[in-house]
Amino acid sequence: MTLKERDGKHIWHPLTQHKLHPYAMPIVKAKGALLYDENGKEYIDAVSSWYTAMYGHCNDFIIERAHKQMQQLDQIIFSGFTHEPAVELSEKLMAILPDNQAKLMFNDNGSTATEIGIKMALQYHHNTGNQRKTMLAFENGFHGDTLGAMSVSGLSVYNGPFEAFFIDVKRIPLPNGENEAEILQQIEDFHKDSPLAGFIYEPLVQGAAGMKMYKAEHVEGILQKCKELEIITVADEVMTGFGKTGSYFASDFIAIKPDVICLSKALTAGMVPMGITTCTQQIFDAFYDDDIGKGLFHAHTYSGNPIACAVALAGIELLQSEEIQQNIKAIEAWHREFALEIKNHPKVQSIRQQGVIFALDLNIAMERYGDLRYKIFNFCMEEGVFLRPLGETIYILAPYVTTKAQMQKIYAVLRKVLEAF
Incomplete structure (x- = not known):
């Protein structure tokens, strides 16, 4: 056979x-x-x-780093434990991410990286005493296949049987240099009707939609409006991250930086699965409390896997070469x-x-x-x-x-x- x-x-x-x-x-x-x-x-x-x-x-360089790590530490639960590859990766990532990023949470793929980003936005408002249960997203965006990620995705070919179970999402068209005023008014109207918790977007390039592209200056007004309305901005850089757009991250081209960034795919250079969701200190502080219930209770068995971290470190070194x-x-x-x-x-x-x-x-x-x-x-x-x-x-x-x-x-x-x- x-x-x-x-x-x-x-x-x-x-x-x-x-x-x-x-x-x-x-x-x-x-x-x-x-x-x-x-x-x-x-x-x-x-x-x-x-x-x-x-x-x-x-890649021989990445294989060598993975092999070396395999002989030192293969896996350790990341709840209550840490290790050198994870700490070093956090340092190396923060050095190349937009300056406003301060904390990161390890996960295991792009869908869960965005799922955590969505949960950060929703729980941020819950923790700060606001009732905001609606997300904002671009039409035809794609953010993954877990339930929350599907909710904010706009490609019905993937979503059809599950739409009845989705969180509430409002959608706006891609900005094109002519429709910004209309989009900003839409956001105002949506927010009055049902306060918006977060805005998730693929910066500059919508991958699964057919590599649809828009200009950095056309999205800046949208992001500024989100800042004014305290809508958490979540940049899905799962596809765009690590050099593909001409800079380390697509968000580098946009003057207004996101509150949350979702990473995966090239993060580990095609060698092993891993995802990471990063955020500002302000986001993290909303979860930092004596009340255990205000913590972000999201975990993956292989979070911060040492081999995946070693591979990601090798990838960053190559990217910067x-x-x-x-x-x-x-x-x-x-x-x-x-x-x-x-x-x-x-x-x-x-x-x-x-x-x-x-x-x-x-x-x-x-x-x-x-x-x-x-x-x-x-x-x-x-x-x-x-x-x-x-x-x-x-x-x-x-x-x-x-x-x-x-x-x-x-x-x-x-x-x-x-x-x-």
Whole structure:
């Protein structure tokens, strides 16, 4: 029995309708920007395996750090205990996060990082004697698959069966430079009707929505209004964090900094799962009390796992290295050159870029998980490039170690897509 057949017997894959797509592709090896299947065929991982392996797969530097930590301390409960990798990671993270961040809570993935951010916003007001039970979010945002994270997400394809159980959420459109006054009035109206506890947003780029982008200056008025109304601002940097937007964090480009920041994915460089939620001292102080009930009682068994912390520390060191920073600049420049080349192609509806994130919309009507989307996916895989279209949106978010030749192959496959579909 093949690996594909054995997989089909027991495994339930994410975001998969198994009746339509019963088989998964076996990958047996990965190195740098490349994946290898069981027949030895190689594929360029042009999406960094869901934006995680930004320093390349099986990075020797990260493997060495993980191996060293495994021999010292593998796991210890983080309630009442601490260890050097967690403390050092807290110090290294605070050194590169926006200056207003002061405390962090370890968790285990992006959904729970945002779940904790939402709970921080809601319980902050509960602890300070305010009755605020409504969250604010952008339309078409995506913040994860746990119940609170789904509540604030606006993509109904993921949420449908659970909407009756959601917390109360009000939604505003993305700012575009022309609708800010209207959005600010919406926020005022929402707040009068049902006081808003928090505003969760993906800064600059909405990932799952199709890499939709907006400008920093267009969101600053919204964040300022939230500050005025004491609405806790929660930046979901699970996708955007750790260099992808051209700075360490997308929030670096925005003058008004968030109260809470949610991190995961590239945090641990695609090696092991981990999430972190950070906050200001003001947020933390609202939970600091003689009343035990005012504590944030949220825990994960693997919170602060020493191996995950060691991996995250190695990733930060790589991110800050001259080599990776130069690679990021090179990829940004290659994207700009490719955009200029194809921007007037009749099959291209629009192109956008933020840092190493590149996206184009095909001038073709497509369902998010429809047949045409899968045909394009399979076409790219046959050509040796792993791209994962989001409906009519095709995006590139390749590892920072992707070579120029590999990037040129990705662009060549996209040219073929434009001619073939």
